[in-house]
Amino acid sequence: MTTPTEPMPAGSDGPGILVVIGGSEEKEHHPDILQHVADRVGDGPLVVMTCATEDPKDAWKRYRRIFEELGVRTVLHLDVRDRRQALDEEASRCLEDARGVFFTGGDQLRITAHLGDTPVYTRLVALIGRGGLVAGTSAGAAVMSEMMVVDGEGDATPAVDEIVRMAPGLGLLQGVVVDMHFSERGRIGRLLGAIAQNPRNVGIGIDEDTAVVVERECLEVIGSGAVYIADASRATHSNVAEGAGGEALTIDDVTLHVLNAGRRFDLGHRRPH
């Protein structure tokens, strides 16, 4: 397989757009986030990728109806169940003309384990390179970062020897760690544990029915909840490296921003505006 050389790092000049959704986005009454995706892709084609879910038919049926109602003329379905399908050059040909891709929720490891370094992935990177849009919700959002959180149910401060397990994501968005269902599932401890491991990553915790739209270096919040941005670059102390087993996480001087709809954050300078 070719090695993609142009993922879209936050802070690059990549012209594509990422829409990273915290899960449980409103689908009926005020589907603002999905409307945003629909408006951005225009007539399409928009490819709904149901790789993460165990029930791809149901997910496809639901999102097809919604995106068509929201005005996307051409909505296509791409489901990949295993690497054999992902490696088939023909199976993902539809991505070559796509203006956007939408990843449904499910299990993020299904996405990365099946699509990593395959023609599907190469075509996603190419889509972004030509100004396309990649959106994803819940697991479909978690995969966008370089490293993704794969376990820990949140809701308790992690012990230093049980800091969240992480796995390599698709790497479409670099320099960040993204967590979903954020305030709803009490994930501040787990996000801080993730960024304490290496403060070069900014932690981005996205509430349900809330998303960040990332273009070049800039992130903008849409939806009804909030986005928590945790920046440990000026942290003066943590026990992630030295702490004894079972000891709770400690970290000093994290800068925390809570951003609601319309607020923006400059990933390059790490400043809200």
Next chain:
Amino acid sequence: MTTPTEPMPAGSDGPGILVVIGGSEEKEHHPDILQHVADRVGDGPLVVMTCATEDPKDAWKRYRRIFEELGVRTVLHLDVRDRRQALDEEASRCLEDARGVFFTGGDQLRITAHLGDTPVYTRLVALIGRGGLVAGTSAGAAVMSEMMVVDGEGDATPAVDEIVRMAPGLGLLQGVVVDMHFSERGRIGRLLGAIAQNPRNVGIGIDEDTAVVVERECLEVIGSGAVYIADASRATHSNVAEGAGGEALTIDDVTLHVLNAGRRFDLGHRRPH
């Protein structure tokens, strides 16, 4: 009633000790927090105050056994069901010789509404003034601050017109807002909402089986979890005053510290050490 003039502000020279417990403290295998309380009060008397709970007999029975097992020779019970009892000078006479008081959990408004500005309160303040200890868990901990959080189940970023309801606490610990069961119930949004209303208060979120021991200006963490300290004194923007109804909270540049057992925080200078 006399107006107590010597509550113990964080940052004062008050010689007393507060032990503020985030709820669900370990009671059987490694009751480190309750052992700390027991060690501090020595032979006692330690007065268990069950005012907050609907089942005072059960709470008294449990804590009496524990504190006796942990070495406190004299453990007494003070239950106040209403203001009439609280206003009875004789009913709380036992507090005059007490070395410590322990407030059980329950509903914090039962404590403040029944004890506020009564001889019970005056005697609590006097106890602290002579170097005594006041401990409390869950609701019994929430009441210690000047303002206390009384509703909101956490687990979602609050809308700006639904920021947590607060009520006046006992005011034994000033300049802070305390929240309990912190990471377990996902309360970061609600704590930030509380401090955004007036950043003169430092937000202190205490995990279960975790406590802060406050002496003079210094707070020290004990127990198995972590304490989250949110300081909005350098916050550059929030929408608490101007935000439209239904809009999610936004606030920039909160400084967040996560402290585990043994870590300390200087409330006067707002620095961990």
